[in-house]
Every structure is written in structure tokens, then in C-alpha cells.
Amino acid sequence: MSRKRRTSPFEDLIEVASLLPYWVSLIIAVITYVFFHSYAAADAQAVIQPGSAMPQNLGGMMFRTFSVFLQYIVPGAFVFGALISGFKAFSGKRLAKRYVEVPEFKEPSQESSQSAQKVIKPTDEMNWQQFELLVGEAFRQAGYRVIDGGDAGADGGVDVHLSKDGNKYFVQCKHWKTRKVGVAIVRELFGVIAGAGVKGGFVVTSGDFTEEAKAFAKGKQLGLINDTKLDKMIRTAQKTLPESALREAQSPPETPVCPKCVSTMVKRKARQGARAGQEFWGCSQFPKCRGIEQV
Numbered sequence: 243m244s245r246k247r248r249t250s251p252f253e254d255l256i257e258v259a260s261l262l263p264y265w266v267s268l269i270i271a272v273i274t275y276v277f278f279h280s281y282a283a284a285d286a287q288a289v290i291q292p293g294s295a296m297p298q299n300l301g302g303m304m305f306r307t308f309s310v311f312l313q314y315i316v317p318g319a320f321v322f323g324a325l326i327s328g329f330k331a332f333s334g335k336r337l338a339k340r341y342v343e344v345p346e347f348k349e350p351s352q353e354s355s356q357s358a359q360k361v362i363k364p365t366d367e368m369n370w371q372q373f374e375l376l377v378g379e380a381f382r383q384a385g386y387r388v389i390d391g392g393d394a395g396a397d398g399g400v401d402v403h404l405s406k407d408g409n410k411y412f413v414q415c416k417h418w419k420t421r422k423v424g425v426a427i428v429r430e431l432f433g434v435i436a437g438a439g440v441k442g443g444f445v446v447t448s449g450d451f452t453e454e455a456k457a458f459a460k461g462k463q464l465g466l467i468n469d470t471k472l473d474k475m476i477r478t479a480q481k482t483l484p485e486s487a488l489r490e491a492q493s494p495p496e497t498p499v500c501p502k503c504v505s506t507m508v509k510r511k512a513r514q515g516a517r518a519g520q521e522f523w524g525c526s527q528f529p530k531c532r533g534i535e536q537v
Contacts, residue, residue, distance in 0.1 A: 252319055259323020261389045261403075264331070267324035271317040278313035281306050331388075334379030337372055340364075341476050363469060365448040366419055373417040377446045378402050380472060381413070383479040400434060400443075409441035416447040423447045425454040432464055442488055446472060457506055463488060500525040502533035 259267040284306060344364045365373055378388045381404055389403040402413040414431045416423050428445055435443045442463030445451075450468045459466050465487030467475070475483050500507055507523040525533040 252315060255316065255319035256322045256326070259320040260326040260330075262323065262327065263387075264324040264328040267320045267327060271320035271324070274320065275313055275317040278309040278316065281309035282313050330375060330378070331382075333372075334375040334382065337368070337376045338379045338383070338476055341376065363448065363473075365417065365469065365472075368417065368448075370415070370417040373448060374401050374415045376476070377413065377415050377472070380446075380475040381484065384475060384481045384484050386411070386484070400431075410438075411441055412438070412443040414443070414445050416445065416449070418447055418449045420449070422450050422452045423455055424452050425458045428455045428458050428464060428466070432458075432462055435463065444484065444487065448472070454505060465490070500527070500531060500533035503527060503531045505531065507533070507535065 259270070262270075341364045365376070368376065381402070382388045386404040386406045389405075400412045401415040404411040404413060412431065412435055414427065416427065423445060428451075431443050431445055442465065444465040444467055445455075445459075446467045448469050451466050456466060465484060467484070467487055471483060471487065503525065505525055505527045508526050509521055510524040511521050512518050523535040525531040
């Protein structure tokens with residue numbers, strides 16, 4: 243996970259504003275301007291009582307002095323934030339529009355010749371920032387409120403924050419063209435979700451997931467969305483697909499995963515001991531891994 247650089251209070255304000263809907267930031271900009279301008283324009287003269295060297299209204303005078311600058315700085319930060327938020331939403335919509343103009347992506351069949359031309363997906367032409375904006379727009383079309391921007395840096399932590407019906411969700415995006423998303427990435431997001439106490443999360447990739455990653459997500463609040471599902475979300479603005487991905491993940495796994503190494507397990511029968519003749523789940527990596535679970 244990438245480490246954020248130190249920022250100034252002005253930059254912090256811009257970042258906060260960019261996480262809000264652009265119209266909310268604009269309203270706050272107007273309110274803060276009116277508030278600080280009312281103090282900046284006030285006639286504040288020093289009130290000194292006999293025998294005192296300090297003005298009685300020193301605090302008010304200092305606040306008026308600061309308000310002369312804050313009446314422009316604070317609203318300006320929220321205006322910048324609104325522009326960033328609006329630009330992200332506009333860019334996401336434009337990317338989605340360009341996406342649907344490309345012929346529908348279909349996975350090549352197994353019968354296809356190995357010498358056949360490689361299938362080019364719309365996401366292949368994007369960089370990771372554009373892919374995150376596209377994913378945000380896909381969830382926006384699915385009825386979520388989208389806050390673009392998690393931890394700074396490519397593939398660093400949570401990439402998109404979502405909210406819907408009072409619940410919060412985290413999204414991690416993987417713009418991987420050649421390799422599948424493994425279990426380590428899915429496990430990492432699950433840990434972040436558990437620590438933050440949010441409703442659930444999604445891992446979205448421009449490729450696919452390994453079988454171990456799919457097995458780990460089973461029974462958890464984790465929706466896995468690969469290139470085919472993402473394509474369907476964007477082209478049909480399907481509102482039920484994210485929820486169906488969560489329900490699919492929450493259903494009990496047909497084949498459990500090893501509690502030690504997260505590999506798939508196979509059903510075996512005990513040959514000796516107190517449980518001789520009884521079936522149990524054993525790790526497929528035995529004897530390298532000796533994880534077991536009872537049937």
C-alpha cells in the first residue's frame with residue numbers, strides 16, 4: 243500500500259471537497275464565503291479599557307484579520323474540489339460512452355486456434371487511472387454513490403469508495419491484462435473491510451481470478467467482478483449485478499478451501515484411528531500442507 247505524501251491544509255481541504263458530490267462542495271463554498279466575508283467586512287475597532295494594555299476584543303480583531311484571507315482560501319478550496327469531483331464523473335461517463343461504442347467483448351472459445359489473433363478488450367487501451375474511473379462509473383450506473391479516490395498510487399489499497407442504502411462498500415481495481423488476480427489480493431481487501439466495519443467490498447479486474455481467489459471469497463462479503471461481468475455492467479447499466487456478485491460470494495462453497503494455505507480441498511476417507519472409515523476434507527497440496535476439515 244502506498245504512503246501518502248504530506249500535504250498543506252489547503253490541499254487537505256481540496257481533497258475533502260473532491261470526495262463530496264460537486265454540488266455539495268459548491269454549496270459549502272458559497273456558505274463559507276458569506277460567513278468569512280461578513281467578518282472581514284465588519285468594522286472592528288480596538289476596545290481598550292482604562293488601565294489595560296491589551297484590547298478587550300483582541301480575539302475578534304484577530305479573527306477578522308484571518309477572515310480577510312479565509313474568505314477566499316476556504317471557498318476556493320471547495321471550488322477546486324468540486325471541479326475535481328465533476329471532472330472525475332465527466333471522465334467516467336465519457337470512458338463508459340467510448341467503451342460501449344466498441345464491439346461487445348467475448349471470451350475466445352476453447353476451440354479457437356492458438357494462432358488466432360489476440361482479442362483486444364476496450365480496457366486494454368486504458369491506463370490504471372482510467373480503469374478506476376470506468377469502474378466508478380459502472381457502479382454509479384448500478385445505483386451506488388461513488389467517491390472516486392482511495393489511497394494514493396497505482397493499485398494502492400482501496401481505489402473507490404461506495405455507498406448505497408446507508409451502507410458503505412470498498413472497491414479494489416486491478417487493471418491486469420495478462421495475469422489473474424490471486425487470493426492474496428482478495429484476502430487483503432477482506433482484511434481492510436473487516437477492520438473498517440463496512441458492509442462489503444468488490445474486487446474488479448480487467449482480467450479474471452484464480453480458483454483460489456474465488457474459493458476464498460465464498461461465504462464472505464466479497465464480490466468478484468471479472469472482465470465479462472464488468473462488460474455486462476457497463477453495456478446494460480445492470481443494477482442487480484453487483485448485488486448478485488455479493489450473493490454469489492456469500493453462498494456456501496461447494497468445495498471448501500484449506501484453512502492453512504487457502505488451496506482447494508478434496509474429500510478423503512480416514513484409513514485408521516478413531517475416525518477410520520469416516521470422510522473428511524484434506525488439502526489438495528498434501529503432503530506439503532496437512533490442513534483438514536470435517537465433512
